[in-house]
Amino acid sequence: MKKWFAVIGNPISHSLSPEMHETWLKQMNVDATYIPIHVELDHLEQAVESLKLLGCSGWNVTVPFKEAIIPYLDEVDDSAKGIGAVNTVVKTLDNKYVGYNTDGLGFINSLGRLLPEYNILIIGAGGAARGIAHALKKQGFTHLTIANRTVEKARVLAEELKAGQAVTLEVAENTLSKFDVIVQTTPLGMKNSDASLPIQLHQLKENAIVADIVYNPLVTPLIEEAKKYNVRTINGLGMLVHQGALAFSYWNGVNPDTDGMIQQLIDQLGGNYVNR
Ligand code: ATR
Secondary structure, eight states, rough: OOOEEEEEESTTTTTHHHHHHHHHHHHOOOEEEEEEEEEEGGHHHHHHHHHHHOOOEEEEEEETOTTTGGGSEEOOOHHHHHHTTTSSEEEEETEEEEEOOOOHHHHHTOOOOTTTTTOOOEEEEEEHHHHHHHHHHHHOOEEEEEEOOSSHHHHHHHHHHHHEEEOOOHHHHTTTOOOOOOEEOOSTTSSSOOOOOOSSSSTTOOEOOOOOOOOSSSOOOHHHHHHHHTTTETTTTTHHHHHHHHHHHHSSSSOOOOHHHHHHHHHHHHHHHOOO
């Protein structure tokens, strides 16, 4: 039977995943299709049962169902258990549906080679920050600092990780020269949101890496500011593509082309895509 994959979410029409996966399926000669499915907020359980019943080969899960889907799956992998959120569901050979989280590792893969001794500053302590922080710890990065507007939430995350410390945004800004990698996970800079910077970059270390998980616009105010310091900047498109590539490899057993996909999306979305 032809395989089929899906992404469920609400809203879902603007998701870039169908196009990304369809392109990869063609490139890798996999006889399958990938479709977006809009799920009503109170119909998640029925939707999951239907996907199982119809033999879906695997699916992605996006906002707002990443946490809520967990009780409806047969098993949850460690990558998703610690974070409490699933973004990829894989059908096993014995027809079980297992939840994974590829967001954090996808983000790390998008950064390229990192040294384990790097000091990493994570700005934000919400769901996205948790996913990235847990994945970083699992990959052996232990010099983690979480900075958040509500510092208590950063403290809770640092304690949960048993690695790293919590600071205020102000302290992060004033001690920025300590950090090799800065990871921006708040919605600041996202289209239609506050365009201010979470922290100023005056004390940015030479050769630091500044990564923003936001990809609409492609050049966020933070990335724009970081470029003035001639450091390496990475936007959220890398995370989107690399989390998708991991899901693709779990489903199909082969690794798709990530660099080509990032370039395809940049070409298609234009310099600063907003109106989608
Ligand atoms: P997500 O799942 O996308 O991470 P979230 O769980 O709602 O979203 O978390 C949003 C994060 O962005 C939080 O760390 C939040 O800070 P608070 O814990 O203080 O709310 C941060 N955030 C949102 N708006 C912000 C703003 N205007 N300035 C600074 N931080 C902000």
